[in-house]
Amino acid sequence: MLLNGYTLEIFRSKCNARAQTLHCFAHLHDDVGAVLPYLNTVLGGFSYMKEPPSLTLKSSGKLITIHPRKIAVNALQDQDQAEKIVSWLQGEINSAWENRENIEPSVEGAKQPALMEVLKLLPKTNCKECGEPTCMVFSVRIIEGAKDYSNCPALAGEKKEAMANYLSHFHFE
Secondary structure: OOOOOEEEEEEEOOOOOOOOOEEEEEEEOOOOHHHHHHHHHHHOOOEEEOOOOEEEEEEOOEEEEEOOOEEEEEEEOOHHHHHHHHHHHHHHHHHHHHOHHHOOOOOOOOOOOOHHHHHHHOOOOOOOOOOOOOHHHHHHHHHHOOOOHHHOOOOOHHHHHHHHHHHOOOOOO
């Protein structure tokens, strides 16, 4: 077992006092830096940084970044959700470490959608119904994995199908 435990730190965004979601840091009891390339292969990392080492994943509309001694998770509903996600990650980290001899390590991130291609497929009304100030910001949130294209109420018909088709070429959960 590589990761024996962690301590959770739950907090609200300091830069947006009106934010409804929570964030968390899981301070790891053990250094998991050596497992990151294996975990990247197993979980299909969104981005991988070699120095300093970190792996960013997208899962269920959350951005999760794993550092050797800390895991950061954004946009959480509550502490229970934080516990569930970090516990799942602990299992994935330990499983990847135990099976590393059968896993081809990877230090490459996933191919990313082009910002302008995503923006072209949106209605560009800047209506704010998605919760973002502009369609450009919404496009960035789609690429980050923080929003799904279906969060755009004005996106329909052929444009919606085209967006689904375009994004299907990339790793999104």
